[in-house]
Amino acid sequence: MDSTTTNPTTTTTKEIAIEIPTLIRTYKDGTVERLFDSPIVPPSLQDPDTGVSSKDITISDNPSICARLFLPKLTQSNNQENQKIPILVYFHGGGFCIGSAFSSFDHRYLNLIVSQANVLAVSVEYRLAPEHLLPAAYEDCWTALKWVTSHLANNSINSDPWLLHHGDLQKIYLGGDSAGANIVHNIALRTGVESLSGGVKVIGAFLSCPYFWGSKPIGSEPVAGHEQSIPHLAWNLVYPDASGGIDNPMINPLVPGAPSLAGLGCSKLLVIITGKDVLRDRGVSYFESVKKSGWKGELELFEVEDEDHCFHMLKIETANAKNVMKRLASFLQY
Known part of the structure; x- marks a missing residue:
């Protein structure tokens, strides 16, 4: 061809x-x-629509890991060092092969989340496949989370003043959409096994339209052409050497032998799905499996019917997208 x-x-x-x-x-x-892909946009000082300020920082030079930090408009209450705000460590979507923390879609989306939830966000720019095959993205995001939690000791030569002065390191959240939600799941499992700096715990995590898949169709997924579906093809591209292929536990957390979902290292979990998303039934099955696993946290499923995959990022002005944003803001404020 x-x-x-x-x-x-x-x-x-x-x-x-x-x-x-x-x-x-x-x-x-x-x-x-x-x-x-959406165009790359620069960070901004006090976004005209939300008042959110953003800047780009380097977490690691080798490998190259960057992030865009978002700080809500400071008020008298949150401008004081003893009035710190929750931290959201966010992972963008894009099938592990497209997308960027610096894209116009993600920049606009994070501005809204940060302004409505009054959180400090760290949107991670992880390496993409096929130039950098998985597990590179997982490792980059784990490194980014460890960098955030290292601010608790305040002894890093690579520390950031926004996190030091305004971030509440006892209130860390993870969040992501699509492939980013997949990363959230895998990082949350890892925090249940490996300690973070100073014993920091992840409070909560949200998974929006999570990218999970498997070799056997479930629910309404069509049987014909399952192996040629975009989720299947994308995984083969980004992680061709994955043990078990499309049934590797990182993409199919419900496969026999996968780590127990009871080990998720956070105390509350929000799963967001949409009715027209090809990944919908995987999200429902994930939610039900967490509920049955013996995991001790607070769990919620939030569904928006008649909407497609990650619509809330692409159609931010719609009533349904605004409802998703309100739910996310409430989740991050609790």
């Missing part, structure tokens, strides 16, 4: 290696074309 790429001076023909419709195209010469 050939693709012709045209610029003002030359015409070249390149052979496609892998193509996932609407998502990504890779070529045999090693180049990558991302088919769905």
Whole structure:
């Protein structure tokens, strides 16, 4: 299969290696074309719509891990060092192969969350596949969480003043959409096994339209073409060496032999699903399995009918998207 790429001076023909419709195209010469991405936008000092300020920071040079920090408009109550606010460590979506913490979609979305929930957000820019295959993204996000919690000791040469002066390190939340929600699940499991700096605990986590899949269709998932579905193809692209393939516990947490969901290292969990999402039934099954696992935290399923995958990020002005935002803000304030 050939693709012709045209610029003002030359015409070249390149052979496609892998193509996932609407998502990504890779070529045999090693180049990558991302088919769905929003423009990169700079951070801003006091966003005109929300008053939220943002800045970009470097967490690690090797590997390269960055983040965009978001700070709500400071008031008399939260501008004092003894009036600190919760911290949200956020992981963007995009099938592990597209998306960015610096994209216009995510920048706008985090501005809204931060302003409505009055939290300090750390939106992690993790490495993407296929240039950096999984588990790179998982490791980057774990490193980012450890960097956040290292501020408790206030002895890091790489510490950030916003986190030091305004972040409540006893109130850390994880959040993510789609692949980011998958990362939230896997990081939450890891916090149940590995200690964070100073014994810091994750208070809560939200998983919005979580990207889970498996070899056997469930619920309303069609049997025909299951192996050619976008979730299946994307996983094969981003983690080709995964043990068990599409039934690796990181993408199918309900597969026999997967770590017990009772080990999730947070005290409350919110799962958000949408009625028209191809991933909907996986989210429901995940919720039901957590409920039956013996996990001791507070658990909630929030469904928005007649909406598609991650609609609340793309159609932020709709009534349903505003309802999702209100639920997230309430979850992060509790």
